[in-house]
Amino acid sequence: MTAYPTRAPRWKRVLDSDRSYRLLTFAVFAAVWEVYGTFWGGLLIPTFTETAAAFADLLRTAAFWDALWVSNQALLLGFACAVAVGVPLGVLLGRFRLLERLTDVYLNILLVTPMAAIIPLLIMSVGFGLLSRVILVALFAVVMVVVNVRTGVRQVDPGLIQMARSFGASERQLWRDVLIPGALPAIMTGIRLGLGRAVTGMVIVELLMVSLALGGLILQFRGTFNAAGLYAVIAAVLIESLLLIALAQRLERLIAPWASTHQQGKARR
Amino acid sequence: MIEISGLRKTFTGQDGAPVQALGGVDLTVRDDEFLTVLGPSGCGKTTMLKMIAGLQTWDAGEITVGGRPVRGPGPDRSMVFQNFALLPWATVLDNVAFGLRLKGVGKAERTERARDLIAKVGLAGFESKRPGELSGGMQQRVGIARALAVEPQVLLMDEPFGAVDEQTRRLLQEELLAIWEANRLTVVFITHSMEEAVLLGDRVVLMSARPGQIAEIVDVPLDRPRSSDVGGLERSREYVEITAHLWDRLRDMHEEHRAAPSEQAVR
Numbered sequence: 001m002t003a004y005p006t007r008a009p010r011w012k013r014v015l016d017s018d019r020s021y022r023l024l025t026f027a028v029f030a031a032v033w034e035v036y037g038t039f040w041g042g043l044l045i046p047t048f049t050e051t052a053a054a055f056a057d058l059l060r061t062a063a064f065w066d067a068l069w070v071s072n073q074a075l076l077l078g079f080a081c082a083v084a085v086g087v088p089l090g091v092l093l094g095r096f097r098l099l100e101r102l103t104d105v106y107l108n109i110l111l112v113t114p115m116a117a118i119i120p121l122l123i124m125s126v127g128f129g130l131l132s133r134v135i136l137v138a139l140f141a142v143v144m145v146v147v148n149v150r151t152g153v154r155q156v157d158p159g160l161i162q163m164a165r166s167f168g169a170s171e172r173q174l175w176r177d178v179l180i181p182g183a184l185p186a187i188m189t190g191i192r193l194g195l196g197r198a199v200t201g202m203v204i205v206e207l208l209m210v211s212l213a214l215g216g217l218i219l220q221f222r223g224t225f226n227a228a229g230l231y232a233v234i235a236a237v238l239i240e241s242l243l244l245i246a247l248a249q250r251l252e253r254l255i256a257p258w259a260s261t262h263q264q265g266k267a268r269r
Numbered sequence: 270m271i272e273i274s275g276l277r278k279t280f281t282g283q284d285g286a287p288v289q290a291l292g293g294v295d296l297t298v299r300d301d302e303f304l305t306v307l308g309p310s311g312c313g314k315t316t317m318l319k320m321i322a323g324l325q326t327w328d329a330g331e332i333t334v335g336g337r338p339v340r341g342p343g344p345d346r347s348m349v350f351q352n353f354a355l356l357p358w359a360t361v362l363d364n365v366a367f368g369l370r371l372k373g374v375g376k377a378e379r380t381e382r383a384r385d386l387i388a389k390v391g392l393a394g395f396e397s398k399r400p401g402e403l404s405g406g407m408q409q410r411v412g413i414a415r416a417l418a419v420e421p422q423v424l425l426m427d428e429p430f431g432a433v434d435e436q437t438r439r440l441l442q443e444e445l446l447a448i449w450e451a452n453r454l455t456v457v458f459i460t461h462s463m464e465e466a467v468l469l470g471d472r473v474v475l476m477s478a479r480p481g482q483i484a485e486i487v488d489v490p491l492d493r494p495r496s497s498d499v500g501g502l503e504r505s506r507e508y509v510e511i512t513a514h515l516w517d518r519l520r521d522m523h524e525e526h527r528a529a530p531s532e533q534a535v536r
């Protein structure tokens with residue numbers, strides 16, 4: 001009727017948001033799961049509602065919270081080590097080509113080796129304790145951090161480096177004012193992806209190496225054919241990862257807010 | 270102000286073949302002169318400007334600025350870049366104050382000086398915006414303010430208005446003229462546009478195709494200040510004649526290049 005494009009009505013905008021799409025896909029997923037579980041699931045595949053109930057029960061047991069705590073100890077420590085080692089290492093590799101050439105092989109090995117394969121090796125050398133779990137989590141995460149940070153430092157606009165040099169920047173000033181802030185978005189991405197890998201590492205090590213904590217719970221439920229309980233633990237791990245990733249994303253936007261506006265600016269040009 | 274003599278440079282191209290970019294350039298830029306440099310693409314204009322800025326080494330010859338030989342970047346020269354080269358994470362204020370910050374000027378002073386220059390280039394009120402939120406023309410105003418903030422004796426500009434649209438470009442030309450006429454300093458300004466070269470320059474340096482050499486230096490006897498009546502100036506006989514002459518020369522260079530491309534490549 002009108003010639004101008006009008007703003008969509010409120011209900012439309014709400015429906016159109018990311019959140020409502022996510023809710024919708026989740027609802028569809030849950031419904032399909034429920035139907036499948038009810039008619040074809042048998043003993044091994046619980047329905048969605050059974051899983052949800054088991055999840056609620058799980059949250060009420062002390063064993064679950066203990067397991068969560070033990071698992072997260074390894075996650076936190078291992079991930080912190082990965083960041084502490086990975087960020088400086090990535091920065092150095094990004095800036096100095098020679099170093100990169102020397103280490104490239106090892107990084108690639110770390111990238112492609114199925115980490116699970118080195119678990120027996122770890123156990124043989126450091127035993128079953130917290131230390132070996134921490135090391136494994138760190139090994140899982142560190143590659144992602146290093147590779148992303150390296151890329152980030154390398155892709156800092158050479159025009160900016162030249163500009164800084166034309167204004168007489170020293171190497172230290174170049175790092176502080178151009179290289180580090182320029183690489184920050186990629187550093188944050190590396191940290192976020194590394195976090196995802198750290199969670200993987202945490203669960204795998206508990207499943208394969210020492211049946212304890214969350215991984216232990218999974219094995220225990222499997223052993224007793226408690227399918228709903230098994231699914232509930234997996235859901236708990238999923239939810240924790242999602243929360244952690246969301247947190248990392250929030251942090252990313254907080255620390256490097258220009259990254260998104262900058263990209264838009266580039267696209268416009 | 271700037272003395273360039275016998276400047277030569279040969280790069281090694283990607284295929285390993287030598288590319289002679291500068292084949293012996295001799296040039297004197299006078300104190301407080303606005304010198305524009307025109308030449309076919311790839312003739313070494315950027316290379317020469319980077320050498321004056323101290324960002325690029327050369328094989329033979331010498332450059333002095335204010336009597337001192339150039340051995341690297343220095344506070345007496347600052348550069349304006351074609352693609353602006355603004356820090357995307359820093360505000361307009363921080364971008365303009367960047368050079369001062371590197372020089373160790375205290376925060377209060379550099380903020381004050383940066384605000385001054387931001388106002389001078391017509392960006393008052395945009396101090397806390399980031400480059401991504403500005404148009405190309407506004408971004409280059411920031412680039413100019415940043416270069417002027419360190420109070421250089423020489424301003425080096427490499428096609429500074431090459432990446433903005435025609436209308437913005439004309440506005441920026443007038444603004445640059447006004448700023449320069451109020452506060453003179455030595456400017457070396459590279460451009461692809463004959464009109465721009467004549468409108469802005471006291472003299473226009475014409476460089477020949479690779480290897481870059483000075484082909485001709487054309488005086489532009491148009492009155493100053495020019496910023497007040499750019500339109501009238503563009504209709505003046507001298508303006509029209511000089512631009513026509515420059516185009517004749519440039520067209521000849523392009524045709525020579527087309528006639529003997531293989532010979533060019535060998536040289």
Ligand SMILES: Nc1ncnc2c1ncn2[C@@H]1O[C@H](COP(=O)(O)OP(=O)(O)OP(=O)(O)O)[C@@H](O)[C@H]1O
Pocket residue numbers: 280281282283288289290308309310311312313314315316317479
């Ligand atoms: N770092 C480099 N390595 C190899 N060759 C180079 C390098 N820099 C410039 N050249 C070559 O030197 C020649 C002159 O380049 P320059 O950028 O100075 O030209 P220009 O006159 O600024 O060109 P344009 O008008 O297109 O900007 C070109 O042939 C270019 O390919």
Ligand SMILES: [Mg+2]
Pocket residue numbers: 314315316427
């Ligand atoms: Mg150039």
